[in-house]
Amino acid sequence: QVQLQESGPGLVKPSGTLSLTCAVSGGSISSSNWWSWIRQPPGKGLEWIGEIYHSGSTNYNPSLKSRVTISVDKSKNQFSLKLSSVTAADTAVYYCARSEATHDAFDIWGQGTMVTVSS
């Protein structure tokens, strides 16, 4: 059974870069799936950040595209998120999730990791 686990700093300074990694276990990141990052500010709704395929193909939320980079490391079976020039508005729980190419739904989620942007 595939499981996802987010990791990374819980506190990032304003104007800095948020960096998170999602480790995939119980399956291969090279399977026919897309791998996404999704975030949820405290008390608010879900926002899709972007996705990557094992080939390295990416799609990003247009509202965040200028600040986001998602990469994949097949040797470590993980993918990563970098979000630059962060502000307090980027404070959120960050989730990684899998979507199967056949149905486009997020069927597996990580537990989420809280990232706070503060000096």
Next chain:
Amino acid sequence: SSELTQDPAVSVALGQTVRITCQGDSLRSYYASWYQQKPGQAPVLVIYGKNNRPSGIPDRFSGSSSGNTASLTITGAQAEDEADYYCNSRDSSGNHLLYVFGTGTKVTVL
């Protein structure tokens, strides 16, 4: 970019039926998926595609779609169904694919 609009909150009596709707232009081209989120937990997929339930999701959850509106129906709501529910779908911007989430609906079981 596209938006998916949901009613902020609905309530349902225990054992009764509740329908949650999701409206947006992307739904004319793509199926909606539905997620249940309880406080402090990650979302859980409950409906995807035309009307498919992942393994372990009770059959009281069902989905439907017409035009630009998708619906999630809970038939015989249980206390444990009290949660936030989000729809989402694919969308396209130029030649790029993306995802969009609905605004969320808080379901209260009375």
